[in-house]
Amino acid sequence: MERKREATRILLEEGLKELMRTRSFDKITVKMITDEAGVLRPTFYNYYRDKYELLEGVFQGDIGERMEELIQDGMEEDAIRVLFLRLERDRAFYKKAFEITGQNSFEEILEQYLYQMFMECLLKYPLKTQPGIKIWKEEVIAKYYSISLASVIKGWITEDKMEMSADEVTKGYYLLLTHSIFDLIDKKEHL
Template sequence: MTSSLITKKKIAKAFKKQMAFKPFEKISVVDIMMEANIRRQTFYNHFVDKYELLDWVFKTELQEQVTDNLNYISGFHLLEELIFYFERNQSFYKQLFDIKEQNDFYHSFEQYCFILMEKIISEHEKTNAHHIEEKEKCFLIQYHAKALANMIKSFTLEKDFFLVASQIKAVIQKSLVRIRR
């Protein structure tokens, strides 16, 4: 890992610590860098502002969680990993879902759900030797991606996070099985 990436990860960790007890709009670059124990100017060597940092944290962590594993584990296993990831990082993502300013986290997250649903539906077609018409496939991907993003957002914003991957998996599987009829 390059020193630049190590520094970015250290800044990101400090940022996430700050978000655990402070609302996003109250966090300054000074707060983040004091938490990281790094001089303030170093922040600007890596990020333009806290919005870019926020975007980087999201893309980096979700990429590690979802996109980097696309070729190695099944779509439903990725779904379980994604839900587990949000359970572990609930307080951080609760704040991200609440941000309605410059960067809208929800729409970026929705794109990751699209990638995941494309994989799940593609695997279903291969496993069941069942071709789904393109128009119907697009609808299913969009429908399930939006539903998944919305469910994760809803449960993340609630006080007691409880989202069962097996229930979501069952709903998706039922919708795919019904298409064959």
């Protein structure tokens, strides 16, 4: 029974991905998804409330589950690399997903997922003793990093001119993490 349930979930997720190759998300209906997946429309509601929850399920199945396994094993940096690799693998789908705006946007889904991931890390490990760090609550730190990482991802996925590999983006992201903006700018060039 569990295998059949998992197979149906995958059919629905793949159905959405297939439809998004040729249509915008806002034009896709639950009926279209179930037709593409080859299941009855009422079956959809045994798994998801709406197509937004299905979109979240696609992300969770493609990327989230793998990241969570790595985080549980103490491999948080590898989890970030897997995030970039998986997004690169299905870039066309995620580019379309970023077109979804407003409430339930993909960017909002991604930010919330990353926030939970960073909160888990902050609760798992104590903060290093550094001047000024203890004034920030874990929630503020997690929000800062989730918004910045989601922004990096969105720029990379949606900008046609940013033809960088997942490895290049991962390295660039870690460069941003480990340097302040003042380390990155060259004031001498401006003078």
